[in-house]
Amino acid sequence: MNYYSLTNKQHRVGFREAVLQSIGPDGGLYFPEKITPLPGSFFTALNKRDNPSIAYTVLAPFIGDTLPENELQQIINETFSFDFPVVPIEKxxxxxxxxxxxxxxxxDVGARFMSRCLAYFNRENNRKTTILVATSGDTGGAVANGFLGIKNVDVVVLYPKGKVSPIQEAQLTTLGQNISALEVQGSFDDCQAMVKKAFQDSDLKTKNLTSANSINVARWLPQMCYFFFAYKVLQDTGKPLYVSCPSGNFGNIGAGMLAKKLGLPIAHFIAATNANDTVPRYLDNGIYQPKATICTVSNAMDVSDPSNFIRIQELYARDLNQLKKDFSSYTFSDTETRIAMESVFQKVQYIMDPHGAVGYLGLQKKLAHNPDITGLFLETAHPVKFLGTVQSYLNHGLLIPESLQEMMDKPKQSILIRNYEELKDYLRQ
Structure with missing residues (x-):
């Protein structure tokens, strides 16, 4: 399988190079050269297969012969070693x-998959790789955990100062070893812009930079798999399946829509956003116009210029009318998010985190016009990661897992940077 740059389709690389480079030399995201639908027999037999077996069938065509079959199976077994439960909420x-x-x-899925791919690529050499990643909250912690202690890999995480939750910050700043946290005076979009600039900076070529954001295909592709896991559970409802994804950088929903192109019978996707409404506005007026990033209670989605939306556009050949047949996007305020969290907790005692609540709202909006469907929304993070918000809204205590409490008790280690030149100086050291 080869991958081409979305900026220059003549530039093509294999899976290994796409992982190591993250983006093309022209700044374009990599995209698979072929998307071949899976056979119908695969979908009819889903309920007879376990999750790692499903994931192997889904991912193997995108890896090609870059990884030996037994190595890919081992990576998949380690990546998908925890549960992905589908929980009923309402009718x-x-x-x-x-x-x-x-x-x-x-x-955790993409970070674990990518870290193990990179460990395999580095197994017989002393090539030093620097993972440079921007986070709006959860990416940094997942990447730091996934790459902790990996041979010949240093991880540098950029995060916006004061704009991640205390638990999220602890997961970035207390690990030490090969993990460094840079606290950026700015927004997530500023962090992401610095990362992209570094990849194209000729002065940093010797640093072997790559990204573990969802712009990297090894982070992005494995996220397809849990859409298949969910369909396995819900395939017998007898109604069309609509999926609502809380969306920030649009990697997760982009992976789901790639799964649909492989033949997964999901009828419609809903990108539910917070006040950062670039994509909902684009669907309304056809103009893609990011604004200044707005801080919200669903901070991991505080992204005004989502990198992965271009991949969704590519899936539909940049045809907005075709895209709208399979895809909707709605924006919701913090007030609406709070009301949704309170309402669901009062009705069924289920605690949604602020991001899941935005996903729930997107589904409810679609249900108002399409009542005869099965709806699924994604809960992308544990509510305890947003402890202050959840306890404030629901007046309900949450038990912090022991592993997280130990991490929060450790001293914070971070470096404050204000601009790209300070990042460049740090990387040169």
């Missing part, structure tokens, strides 16, 4: 809990 409404991994966030 015809379910949630897919993606927070049962080591850092309690959906990004």
């Amino acid at each position: 015809d409404i379910y949630t897919l809990e993606l927070f049962h991994g080591p850092t309690l966030a959906f990004k």
